[in-house]
Amino acid sequence: MDEFAMGSTGETSYFGPILNPWDHSLVPGGSSSGSASCVASRICPFALGSDTGGSIRQPASFCGIVGLKPTYGRVSRYGLVAFASSLDQIGPMTRNVFDNAILLNAISGVDENDLTSFNKDEDFTRLIGQDISNLKIAVPNYYMSELINKEVKANVLNIIEMLKNKGCIVDYIDVPYLEFAIPLYQVISLGEASSNLARFDGIKYGLHIDGKSLDDMYKKTRSEGFGNEVKRRIMIGSYVLSGKNADKYYKKALKVRRVLTDNLVNVFNNYDLIIGPTNTNVAYKLGTKSDDALKSFYDDILTIPVNMAGLPAMSLPIGFNSSNLPIGLHIIGNYFEEAKIYQLAQFIEKELNLSLEVK
Amino acid sequence: MKPTIGIEVHVELKSLSKVFSNSKNNFNDPVNTNVNVIDLAYPGSLPRLNKEVINMAIKACLALNCDVTRLMHFDRKNYFYADLPKGFQITQQDTPIGTNGYIEIENGKKLELKDYILKKILVKAFIPKKPYLILIEPEYHYLK
Numbered sequence: 461m462d463e464f465a466m467g468s469t470g471e472t473s474y475f476g477p478i479l480n481p482w483d484h485s486l487v488p489g490g491s492s493s494g495s496a497s498c499v500a501s502r503i504c505p506f507a508l509g510s511d512t513g514g515s516i517r518q519p520a521s522f523c524g525i526v527g528l529k530p531t532y533g534r535v536s537r538y539g540l541v542a543f544a545s546s547l548d549q550i551g552p553m554t555r556n557v558f559d560n561a562i563l564l565n566a567i568s569g570v571d572e573n574d575l576t577s578f579n580k581d582e583d584f585t586r587l588i589g590q591d592i593s594n595l596k597i598a599v600p601n602y603y604m605s606e607l608i609n610k611e612v613k614a615n616v617l618n619i620i621e622m623l624k625n626k627g628c629i630v631d632y633i634d635v636p637y638l639e640f641a642i643p644l645y646q647v648i649s650l651g652e653a654s655s656n657l658a659r660f661d662g663i664k665y666g667l668h669i670d671g672k673s674l675d676d677m678y679k680k681t682r683s684e685g686f687g688n689e690v691k692r693r694i695m696i697g698s699y700v701l702s703g704k705n706a707d708k709y710y711k712k713a714l715k716v717r718r719v720l721t722d723n724l725v726n727v728f729n730n731y732d733l734i735i736g737p738t739n740t741n742v743a744y745k746l747g748t749k750s751d752d753a754l755k756s757f758y759d760d761i762l763t764i765p766v767n768m769a770g771l772p773a774m775s776l777p778i779g780f781n782s783s784n785l786p787i788g789l790h791i792i793g794n795y796f797e798e799a800k801i802y803q804l805a806q807f808i809e810k811e812l813n814l815s816l817e818v819k
Numbered sequence: 820m821k822p823t824i825g826i827e828v829h830v831e832l833k834s835l836s837k838v839f840s841n842s843k844n845n846f847n848d849p850v851n852t853n854v855n856v857i858d859l860a861y862p863g864s865l866p867r868l869n870k871e872v873i874n875m876a877i878k879a880c881l882a883l884n885c886d887v888t889r890l891m892h893f894d895r896k897n898y899f900y901a902d903l904p905k906g907f908q909i910t911q912q913d914t915p916i917g918t919n920g921y922i923e924i925e926n927g928k929k930l931e932l933k934d935y936i937l938k939k940i941l942v943k944a945f946i947p948k949k950p951y952l953i954l955i956e957p958e959y960h961y962l963k
């Protein structure tokens with residue numbers, strides 16, 4: 461995985477880049493790169509990932525597997541190295557929808573060691589197989605804009621047609637503020653990350669490099685111990701939280717986040733689910749984005765809004781492009797409505813009956 | 820000139836465990852005995868709020884005529900120091916548990932109490948030059 465879950469390609473891993481099983485010259489996505497790659501290549505039946513801005517869904521989509529980011533608090537974060545505490549959520553990554561639901565059954569629930577966890581005793585498979593024709597589905601125009609690759613868009617349009625034919629209502633809607641996802645993420649997630657990674661100070665555990673003084677020891681240990689991407693993010697995060705900048709950037713970002721959340725959640729007053737592509741494109745070549753620190757953030761342009769709101773969302777394989785690379789459908793539900801996501805996902809999975817095994 | 824003097828008061832609690840962790844709260848035990856993975860800021864550990872402390876704080880707020888907040892959250896104050904394993908102090912800036920209190924003294928005079936907050940403060944630290952070994956850290960109530 462990308463070091464400290466920071467990256468969307470797997471290339472910042474301490475142990476070297478992870479490869480995409482569909483084509484070894486491509487990235488598997490990230491940061492849950494190894495999980496996605498192993499499940500896709502059938503090395504293991506299922507895996508867990510953590511999703512702060514799309515780190516389960518983006519690699520799931522690049523590798524042709526099912527990945528779900530549950531409602532914030534659904535799965536205890538106790539034991540997970542924190543990246544951005546208000547966004548982080550653990551979720552299942554599997555070969556198919558049913559496996560995903562039973563894995564979520566196994567890992568969800570209240571934990572006294574994570575105060576944001578909650579207890580809602582339910583079986584996530586309970587709606588699977590039930591009729592979907594009465595579902596009302598929204599497609600944000602932003603998710604089908606010119607930012608989206610043509611082949612990806614065409615595959616999503618196929619699904620929309622399929623659902624309409626089945627009797628579902630599918631409407632295109634506007635969701636204001638979706639376009640602020642990247643700047644919001646850069647302020648909120650990096651600010652929180654800089655605070656969360658402060659504990660790696662060389663005193664209690666991990667790398668320790670001696671210095672002339674306490675400050676010198678901190679400096680040497682942290683300069684040596686963190687990779688470049690992580691250091692870059694800690695620096696930005698420390699900047700947005702320093703002194704008056706906290707009001708100027710972090711607190712302001714929280715206000716915009718509130719409005720974006722309200723706009724997204726309000727969609728569920730009229731609709732059961734939101735769909736669109738998981739990513740703007742399919743997997744790309746290793747090394748494509750390593751020269752530009754900003755570019756890799758743009759992979760998460762469609763997934764970040766979900767973390768900002770704390771909603772549950774899935775990436776489901778819905779087909780391949782002309783180079784035989786998997787394409788993912790994004791299915792977003794209201795709080796606690798993972799079961800409804802599974803209901804729709806399993807219907808689509810069954811209709812498409814794709815062969816998702818890497819040849 | 821008539822000076823106005825503000826007083827910041829720290830109150831040590833007799834709760835069984837610490838404010839943000841479930842390890843024992845006993846100042847007189849030897850250094851580094853009442854510490855667990857939360858106190859030592861192990862990766863993956865999260866603060867655990869002590870319910871008993873909230874009850875104590877609410878009682879204190881009522882006795883001091885404070886408005887008790889309905890919605891409460893904690894803030895982080897970030898800085899590096901050897902007595903701060905997490906790299907941040909947990910405190911309350913925006914939503915103190917109590918606000919607008921007062922204490923009545925002789926001749927009916929009222930001393931204003933701005934806010935009543937819960938925070939985590941190091942009580943006893945032992946920081947030798949090397950290795951940078953540290954701490955016992957029970958936590959405090961805090962008036963200002």
